[in-house]
Amino acid sequence: GQGLMAGKRGLILGVANNRSIAWGIAKACADQGAELAFTYQGDALKKRVEPLAAEIGAFVCGHCDVTDMTTIDACFAKLEEKWGKLDFVVHAIGFSDKDELTGRYVDTSHGNFLRTMDISVYSFTAVAQRAEKLMTDGGSMLTMTYYGAEKVMPNYNVMGVAKAALEASVKYLAVDLGPKNIRVNAISAGPIKTLAASGIDDFRYILKWNEYNAPLRRTVSIEEVGDSALYFLSHLSRGVTGEVHHVDSGYHVVGMKAVDAPDI
Ligand code: NAD
Numbered sequence: 001g002q003g004l005m006a007g008k009r010g011l012i013l014g015v016a017n018n019r020s021i022a023w024g025i026a027k028a029c030a031d032q033g034a035e036l037a038f039t040y041q042g043d044a045l046k047k048r049v050e051p052l053a054a055e056i057g058a059f060v061c062g063h064c065d066v067t068d069m070t071t072i073d074a075c076f077a078k079l080e081e082k083w084g085k086l087d088f089v090v091h092a093i094g095f096s097d098k099d100e101l102t103g104r105y106v107d108t109s110h111g112n113f114l115r116t117m118d119i120s121v122y123s124f125t126a127v128a129q130r131a132e133k134l135m136t137d138g139g140s141m142l143t144m145t146y147y148g149a150e151k152v153m154p155n156y157n158v159m160g161v162a163k164a165a166l167e168a169s170v171k172y173l174a175v176d177l178g179p180k181n182i183r184v185n186a187i188s189a190g191p192i193k194t195l196a197a198s199g200i201d202d203f204r205y206i207l208k209w210n211e212y213n214a215p216l217r218r219t220v221s222i223e224e225v226g227d228s229a230l231y232f233l234s235h236l237s238r239g240v241t242g243e244v245h246h247v248d249s250g251y252h253v254v255g256m257k258a259v260d261a262p263d264i
Pocket of ligand 1 (some may be wrong): 019066067093094095191
């Protein structure tokens, strides 16, 4: 095979439809010669994921709900049977009750706090535990985060607290797995209109704000996130681990509203 990812095999978690960030990453990897495996969450998404997998010749491992460790184990068992080893994993999973992606963080319920942390933070560690065993020649693990981990963004609330914990876990995992030449990094993507993002109140306003105030004066696409992911998943970033890399049109360096930004 040819390309930056030729000969590499990777598991991508978090494809829901063709607007998913995971799909942008999958396409970029497949274009560069990677062999891929997908999981889906429940039968509703199976119907969406299977045709996408077929488009790029990806193997479908089956149902994986990260709150149920037995479903993660089942997917890794299938991967071990099919490939025996793994070169990379992409974790593009997050969830919080949309009723709490609005209003005040202080009003977060105990139940949704735990569920948000379980799905959006612990799942990456759970996946890393299992992937480690298959990454016998080293490997690369990548997760997706957002600027709401660093600064308070309207309505992001408990998801921001979860992303802060996810970014910290990237650093701890990088230290644990570094001796095995397994690298662990995160991409902090700018806002993109996806299924998950539509749960955030006033998301359109956040998109507009980024478009008007980011240095590049536009938002980013899943293709752009996919291309940046190639760096982390390929040998190009072989000296890099524990990193949180912004793919956000430069928004994270901006200190205040652009003077020429229109009113929204
Ligand atoms: P998406 O809705 O396409 O993907 C979210 C995925 O999470 C879906 O595939 C869904 O099935 C999966 N998921 C949710 N709960 C799950 C569970 N219990 N078990 C297994 N899978 C589960 O949306 P997206 O925006 O592509 O989200 C991917 C990642 O990117 C998330 O971590 C999100 O926080 C992050 N992110 C998104 C943006 C944005 O603006 N869209 C920006 C920065 C970071």
